[in-house]
Amino acid sequence: MGNLPVVRTSFVGRSSELARIERALEEHRLVTLTGSGGVGKSRLALRAADTVGDRFPDGVWWTDLSPLYDDQLLITTVCDGVGLLDHSSRLPEEALREWLAGRRLLLVLDCCERVVTSCRRLVGELLDAAPGLTVLITSRQPLGVEWEHCVEVPPLSTGADEDGAADGDRPQDEAVRLFRDRAATAAPHLTLDDPDTASAVVEICRRLEGVPLAIELACARLRESSAREITGRLASRLDALTDEALWPRRHRTLRTTIGWSHELCAPLERLLWARLSVFRGVVGTADAEAVCSGGPLTAGIIAPTMERLASQSVLQRVGDGYRMLDTLREYGAMWLAELAEDRPLAERHAQHFATVAAQAHAGWLGPSQVAWYRRIADTHADLCAALEHLLAEDPGKAVEMAGCTGLFWSCCGHLHQARGYLERALTLPPSPGPHHTRALWALGITLTLQGDHKAARRVGEECNRAARRDQDAESILSAAHSISFTYLMMGRPQTAHSVSDHALRHLPDGADDAPSQLRCRVIRLFALSALGRLDEAYEEATRLQRISLRHGERWARAYADHQLALIHMLQGRPRHAEAHARSMLASKNDLHDSLGIALGLDLLAGAIAAQGDGVEAARTSGTGHTYWRMIGHPHRGTPELGAIRARWERQAREAAGDTAYERAYHRASADDAERGLAHALERHRP
Incomplete structure (x- = not known):
């Protein structure tokens, strides 16, 4: 259990440091x-965490803080790291403390230097709240x-004895071993065993003082230079920099090695290196283009230039x-700042990802829906x-972008961030129109999911007024969706159905393919079931399936499956219910929609129980409990589902x-959520 990243390069040396950390x-x-x-x-933290993982029954959880440039996203980033997708209106700090309180796990916070002050406060609060928590x-x-134990990570040993002589054959010469390991990848046909080359390798490692990143950058140059040539070039650069006041020795x-690697790059490679620094997460070639x-860096040469930078260990x-x-x-x-391109590149980066968000919103109702959910999830940091x-420089575009990402982030588990950005955007000077109305709709949905129904009703009514000013089909349907969803979650299905x-009965012209037309159909379907009008609900569900299949979308179709499963259960057909529940789970898993997964697991557990397999039902219900605990949803779906x-x-x-049920339930609820879901999806009943 956990989320340790995969490192594809080998781990060299560090045995003594690793033992100290353990x-x-x-x-x-x-x-x-x-x-x-x-x-x-x-890399050392990753190896240590992997080595000691068995000591922590609730897993090892890794959080990369390197994309953060301030502390605004610290809490939500850590929540994401430990798998907490809280849907409640609690403060994220409170939800995180409660989530960790009863667990024995190792939390790794990587690259804390930019947010040290906030990390100090957060880690103190978490350690107080969770006695079983260990933080690396x-x-x-x-x-x-005062309770912090520091382990200084030194450079790798360099193979220099007390007299300064080099001997690359000693087992403790970790820097030389790293050089050879990386050289085998960078220049696989190069032989390093002849005496002159071996001596040069040791000299390179000594001059680079065993700093791993510096060694990797030097190895990348073996394609065009010999080890002896690299030694001479490094010597001339490093010996020229002796001013300790300007250049502290540890930096x-x-x-200097980074600067040397930078100089050896071709001009366009250096330019791309600078421009790529504007990205916060993993960069795809299309985004880079x-x-x-x-200027001289045309779109057509971006991909091969990125590949060359990767071969030089820059990427x-x-x-x-x-x-x-x-x-x-x-x-x-x-x-980038030296080139005076930092502000223009930040603007281009922001406008590009605003366009990505707009394209995702436009593509929601279509066969690329799953791909857009994954695209939004993968580019979250950017x-x-x-x-x-945009919030600082272009308020109108910020409102548009926040509205476009709202529903995606709600499904992907970023509910607090969605609310925060939407509220900040909507406090900016208003510019009435469909973009503003869409942001109000997204905020209303977010507030409802968090259980803040009073605020959600207020925002829904504001959205409705804005939609009538717009006289836009999607705006009018979005407002209806926001209001009816709030009433449904409040336990007022008749009002939800009426709205x-x-x-839907007064669709404006051009609304047949409006995304919110499908969303309103989902609300009407749920309301019919809650009112006990099961025959009408069945017809509505099958109609919703047909429309969804025509468009190739999965979100609404999954909720149609949910309701068909519920109807079959209520009418005594558990095998049919199980098939629809599994279909719903598969779709919601593809969308990474944790709320939908939790709802589907509850239904699947009921269908299995109705067929007499109480132990498997308990296991499925335990996995569902894990998902409900992750999202902290106040009602576990619509209110009438509780009694069912x-x-x-x-x-x-x-x-x-009771004994077998409790054993299976608690074992599943303590297990990894994704593993439990995989079991539920893979299990085929006769």
Whole structure:
């Protein structure tokens, strides 16, 4: 259980440091790995976390803080890291403390240096609230609290004896081992075993003082230079920088090596390096082409130039994209400012991701719906950076972008961020129109999901007034959706049905393909079921399925499956209900919609219980409980489902017996949520 990232390069050396960290994690609840940039803190933390993972029954959870440039997103980033997708209106800090309180887990916070003050406060609160929590931190500086145990991460040993002589054959010469390991990838046909080359390798490692990132950058040059040539060039650069006041020794070697690598890049490679520093997360080539092209750097050469930067260790390949280490990003940002391109690139970055959000919104009702959900999830850090820029520089565009991302973020688990950005955008000087109305709709949905029904009704009415001013079909349907959804979740299905039904019976011209027409149909369907009008609900559900299939979309179709499963259960057809519940779960899993997954697991548990398998029903219900706990939803769906769930649980207990039921339920609720969901989806009943 956990979310440790996969590192594709091998781990070399560090055995003594690794042992120190393992011992420290046995004796201390807060361990901080300190050291300069590029010294290997993150990789060492990853190895240590993987090694000690068995000590923590609730897993090891990794949170990368390197995309953060201030503390505004710290809490939500940590919540994402531990799998908490809170839907309640509680403060995120409160939800995080409660989520961790009864768990024994290791939380790794990587790259804390930009948010040290906020991390100090947050970590103190979490350690107080969760006695079973251990925190491992990497940072260029300690947090500075009395219970913190610091482990300084030194450079790798370099193979120099006390007299300064080099001997690359010693087992403790970790820098040489790293050089050879990376050289095998960078220049696989190069032989390093002849005496002159071996001596040069040791000299390179000594001059680079064993700093891993510096060694990797030097290795990348073996394609065009021999080890002896690299030694001479490094010597001339490093020996020229002797001013300790200007270049503190622990930073001098790495900064000089980065500068040397920068100079050896072709001019267009240097330009792209600088421009890519504007990105916060993993960068795809299409995004890089849209943001970084211009002048001599044409869009057509972006992809091969990124590939060359990866071969020089400036970029790292991650799936289909690339990421830049924080230290190298800082250097690129420095050059971007020198080129006076920092502000124009930030603007281009923001406008590009605003366009991505608009395209995602426009593509919601169609066969690319799942792909857009994943696109929004994968570019979350850059979308946040773009919104921050637009809130300061372009209020109108900020409102438009916040409205476009609202529903995606609600499904992807970023409910607090969605609310925060929407409320900030809507406090800006208003510019009436469909974009403003859409932002009000998104805020109303977010507030309802958090259980803040009073505020949601107020925003829904404001949205309705704005929609009537717009005289726009999508705006009018969005307002109806917001209002009827709030009434449905308040336990007033008759009012929800009246609002959604009136909007659908008086569709404005051009509204047949409006996305909110489908959303209003979902509300009307749920309301019919809640009112006990099951035959009408069945007809509405099958009609909604046909419309969804025609468009190729999955979100509304999944809710049609949910209601068909519920109707079959209420009418005594559990096998049919199970099939629809599984179909719903598959769709909601593809969309990463945790609320939908939780609802589907409840239904599946009921269908299994009705067929007499109480133990499997308990296991499925336990996995559902894990998802409900993750999202903290105040009502576990619409209010009338509570009594129905209680009836299904009684059936399962009678079939399994209380002892077997409790054992299966608690085992599943303590297990990893994704593993439990995979079991539920893969299990085929006869």
